[in-house]
Amino acid sequence: MNYLNEERLDVLASRYVVGQMKGQARSRFRTLMQTYQKVRERVWYWERLLSPMNDSIPPRQPDDAVWAAIEQRLWPDAAISTTLAANDEPSVTSPRWQILLPVAASLLLGVLLIAQINRDPAAVPMVTEVAVIQSDNQPLWLVEMTATQMTVRATQQVEQRNDADYELWIVPADGTAPVSLGLIPESGSLTRDRLAALDTLQIAALAVSREQPGGSVTGLPGEVLFTAQLTTL
Amino acid sequence: MMMKEQQHPLWLRASADGDREAFGALYHDTRSRLFGVALMMMNSRNLAEDALQEAYIRIWHNAAEYHAERGSVVTWMTSIVRYRCLDMLRAQGTREKYVVAVAEPADEPQAIHTETSTDGTETGFTAENDSMQLCLGELSTQERQTISLVYYQGLSHHEIVAHTDHALGSVKSWIRRGLDKLKRCIQRELSE
Structure with a gap:
C-alpha cells in the first residue's frame, strides 16, 4: 500500500489526529511520521484544522501538586532536597543505600520482602509488586507498586545522562506493543499514579529504554537497555 | 500591553534555552486550558493530572522543536496533551465508564465557551472557532456525535x-x- 498517496495520506493523518488509530497501526504511522516530512506536515495540517474544537472545552484548574511534581522531575537538584527533608525519606547517599548497592538483586528483593512484612499496614500503603532493574548484578532502579501508585527509586549506579532520558515500559505477554509507564529518574525517587494497564495486561516483563530528552515520541521504546521481572508479593 | 497569547512563543523560546521562570509562566497561563482537554478525555482527575504532568515534561524537553507550521503554541501544546491522553486510554484497553453527555447541537448552534479561565486567559472568540462551529453545524447528527466521541473523549470505534x-x-x-x-x-x- 502506498501510504504517501495524497488521498490515502490525508485519511491516515486525520485518523491519527482525531484518535481513531490504535495499537500497531498507530505505531506504524508514527514511524512514517519520523521518516517522511510529508507525513508530518499532513498531521500538522489536521492538528491546526481541528484545534478550534479544543476552544469549546471549558478550562479547568489542575491541583497545585501538578506543578510541584513537574518541577521535581525537571529540576530534581533544586526540588529533591526539600522534598526529601519534608518526607523524611532516606537519602540515596545514606549508609543504608551504600551497603545495599553492591548487593545482588535477589538479596535486595529479600530485604524488600522482609520490609514489607514488617510494615505497619495502617501507616504505609501495601506494596503489591516489586521489580529490581539491574545491570551486571548491580541494582539500578527499584520499582514498587501499590494498589494506587508506582514508585521508582534510582540507585547511585544509574548513569547520569544529559543527552537522554530513561523510560520504563510494560512488555505485554501477548506480544502487543510495549506500554509506557513514563520517564524514570536518574537520581532520587519518583511516585506517580498506577496506570490501569498494569491491571489489564498480562505482563511479561518491565523494560527500560534510552530515549531522547522528554521521552519516546513514537510511542514505542528506543534502545532497550534493561529488562526485569515484576514480582507479585 | 502584549496579550498573554502573544507571549507564548517568547516563553517557549526562553524555555528551550533553559529559562525555568519562562516555562513556569507558560505553564501557569496554559494549564487550565490543557487540563480541561485532559479531563474531558480521561474522565478522571487523577489520570488527567498524570497526563498533564507528562505532557508538560515533554513540552519542556521539546520546546525547541516548535515552529509556526505547528499552529499556535497552544495548538502544539494541546496536541501533546491529547496524544498523551490517547496513549493512556489505549493502554488501559477499556474505560470504567463513558461520558455520555456529548453536546448535541441539532436544534441550536453548539455553545462556545467564552469564559475567562482562572489564569485570566480567554478561550473562544476566534475566526477559526467561528468557522468550526458553523461547519460542525453542517454535519449530520450522527457525524457530529461520532466525531465528538472520538475527538473529545478518545473513544475507539x-x-x-x-x-x-x-x-x-x-x-x-x-x-x-x-x-x-x-x-x-x-x-x-x-x-x-
Whole structure:
C-alpha cells in the first residue's frame, strides 16, 4: 500500500489526529511520521484544522501538586532536597543505600520482602509488586507498586545522562506493543499514579529504554537497555 | 500591553534555552486550558493530572522543536496533551465508564465557551472557532456525535459501537464523511 498517496495520506493523518488509530497501526504511522516530512506536515495540517474544537472545552484548574511534581522531575537538584527533608525519606547517599548497592538483586528483593512484612499496614500503603532493574548484578532502579501508585527509586549506579532520558515500559505477554509507564529518574525517587494497564495486561516483563530528552515520541521504546521481572508479593 | 497569547512563543523560546521562570509562566497561563482537554478525555482527575504532568515534561524537553507550521503554541501544546491522553486510554484497553453527555447541537448552534479561565486567559472568540462551529453545524447528527466521541473523549470505534448501538461500518463512515465535510467547509470559510 502506498501510504504517501495524497488521498490515502490525508485519511491516515486525520485518523491519527482525531484518535481513531490504535495499537500497531498507530505505531506504524508514527514511524512514517519520523521518516517522511510529508507525513508530518499532513498531521500538522489536521492538528491546526481541528484545534478550534479544543476552544469549546471549558478550562479547568489542575491541583497545585501538578506543578510541584513537574518541577521535581525537571529540576530534581533544586526540588529533591526539600522534598526529601519534608518526607523524611532516606537519602540515596545514606549508609543504608551504600551497603545495599553492591548487593545482588535477589538479596535486595529479600530485604524488600522482609520490609514489607514488617510494615505497619495502617501507616504505609501495601506494596503489591516489586521489580529490581539491574545491570551486571548491580541494582539500578527499584520499582514498587501499590494498589494506587508506582514508585521508582534510582540507585547511585544509574548513569547520569544529559543527552537522554530513561523510560520504563510494560512488555505485554501477548506480544502487543510495549506500554509506557513514563520517564524514570536518574537520581532520587519518583511516585506517580498506577496506570490501569498494569491491571489489564498480562505482563511479561518491565523494560527500560534510552530515549531522547522528554521521552519516546513514537510511542514505542528506543534502545532497550534493561529488562526485569515484576514480582507479585 | 502584549496579550498573554502573544507571549507564548517568547516563553517557549526562553524555555528551550533553559529559562525555568519562562516555562513556569507558560505553564501557569496554559494549564487550565490543557487540563480541561485532559479531563474531558480521561474522565478522571487523577489520570488527567498524570497526563498533564507528562505532557508538560515533554513540552519542556521539546520546546525547541516548535515552529509556526505547528499552529499556535497552544495548538502544539494541546496536541501533546491529547496524544498523551490517547496513549493512556489505549493502554488501559477499556474505560470504567463513558461520558455520555456529548453536546448535541441539532436544534441550536453548539455553545462556545467564552469564559475567562482562572489564569485570566480567554478561550473562544476566534475566526477559526467561528468557522468550526458553523461547519460542525453542517454535519449530520450522527457525524457530529461520532466525531465528538472520538475527538473529545478518545473513544475507539468499538467503544462507540458499544455506546451507540450503531454498526461499526456506519460509525467509521460517519467519522470519515464528517471529517471530509469539516475540512472542505473550514477551507471554504477561511478563504472567503
